[in-house]
Amino acid sequence: MKRLISIIKDKERLHRILFEGTDPLSKPVDITIMIAIALCIVMASLESVVKVDDFSFQALIHLELNGAGILKAAIIVLEYVLSILFAIEYVLRIYCSPVKREYVLSFFGIIDFMATVPQLLSIFFPPLRYLALMRTFRLFRIFRVLKLFSFINEGYLLLESIRKSLTKILVYFMFVVVLVCILGTIMYIVESGTPGTMFTSIPTSIYWAIVTLTTVGYGDITPVTALGKFLSGIVMILGYTIIAVPTGIVSATMIDTTKKKGKDGRCPRCNEKTDLNANYCKHCGERL
Numbered sequence: 001m002k003r004l005i006s007i008i009k010d011k012e013r014l015h016r017i018l019f020e021g022t023d024p025l026s027k028p029v030d031i032t033i034m035i036a037i038a039l040c041i042v043m044a045s046l047e048s049v050v051k052v053d054d055f056s057f058q059a060l061i062h063l064e065l066n067g068a069g070i071l072k073a074a075i076i077v078l079e080y081v082l083s084i085l086f087a088i089e090y091v092l093r094i095y096c097s098p099v100k101r102e103y104v105l106s107f108f109g110i111i112d113f114m115a116t117v118p119q120l121l122s123i124f125f126p127p128l129r130y131l132a133l134m135r136t137f138r139l140f141r142i143f144r145v146l147k148l149f150s151f152i153n154e155g156y157l158l159l160e161s162i163r164k165s166l167t168k169i170l171v172y173f174m175f176v177v178v179l180v181c182i183l184g185t186i187m188y189i190v191e192s193g194t195p196g197t198m199f200t201s202i203p204t205s206i207y208w209a210i211v212t213l214t215t216v217g218y219g220d221i222t223p224v225t226a227l228g229k230f231l232s233g234i235v236m237i238l239g240y241t242i243i244a245v246p247t248g249i250v251s252a253t254m255i256d257t258t259k260k261k262g263k264d265g266r267c268p269r270c271n272e273k274t275d276l277n278a279n280y281c282k283h284c285g286e287r288l
Contacts (some may be wrong), residue, residue: 014096018089033089036082043075043082083116090116157269161254168249176213176242183235184209191228198222213239 007013007025016023021030090112097103104113162169184206191199198221199205208221212235223229267281280287 008092008095011096014092015098018093018096036085039078040082043078046071046075086112086116157254158250160269161250165246165249165253169246172245172249179242180206180209180213183213183231187223187228187231190231191223191225194224197224199228209235212236213242215239215243 007017013023017025017029020026093103093109093112094100103109185202187208188199188202188205191197191205199208204221211218211221212232215236217236223232267284267286269286270281270284272281272283
């Protein structure tokens with residue numbers, strides 16, 4: 001207990017444990033939190049099976065001592081334990097943050113808030129407890145625990161490529177929107193007025209065009225006329241050629257980003273200047 005109190009009083013060490021992952025206690029703490037998150041996911045699934053609607057102490061006391069009753073009791077007790085654990089972690093993270101406002105307003109800070117505070121309020125408003133599932137984002141800690149930094153670096157490269165390709169992808173998306181509107185309108189003109197037709201309106205025809213162009217093919221709307229079936233075949237083939245375009249755009253950008261890394265002498269992750277013959281960035285450790 002004295003050791004725990006001394007760790008809590010030492011803000012710098014607590015910050016290394018909870019944020020940096022450089023302390024010997026970081027790995028056990030991260031693994032414990034990940035297990036708690038996994039239990040939270042399992043509990044949420046079990047709640048929908050055994051129908052636990054009341055998490056009050058009165059409900060816990062009056063549960064029947066049979067199989068279902070014991071399972072409900074275990075879920076309620078674990079709910080309280082995990083709520084307290086996540087609340088303690090959230091408070092400690094705020095406590096040891098050098099800039100508390102920065103953590104609270106960060107992505108994971110907002111995730112922690114939405115996963116912790118509603119979980120405590122769920123004692124009075126049960127539906128709010130499902131927001132605790134947002135804690136699953138914290139499972140990304142596994143990359144730090146298992147030291148899979150190469151996967152994280154590849155993720156940065158992918159995100160950077162998507163960011164650079166965003167304009168092209170948006171233009172492509174607008175082209176697809178216009179295309180499905182045109183195809184839907186053409187199919188409505190071809191099929192409307194035919195006995196037994198399912199193309200009763202232009203919005204319905206556009207829905208069909210989207211389903212067919214994306215090669216989903218629910219089959220709830222099908223053409224009746226020969227010309228309509230011929231156009232359907234063209235849309236299906238067109239879908240196979242169009243659906244691969246965004247992948248090609250991002251892939252080309254990733255290749256360009258990788259090649260550019262060696263040309264301008266900057267790190268693709270932190271964009272800082274690196275030494276000419278360096279294998280790793282001296283600023284962030286990224287492999288060059």
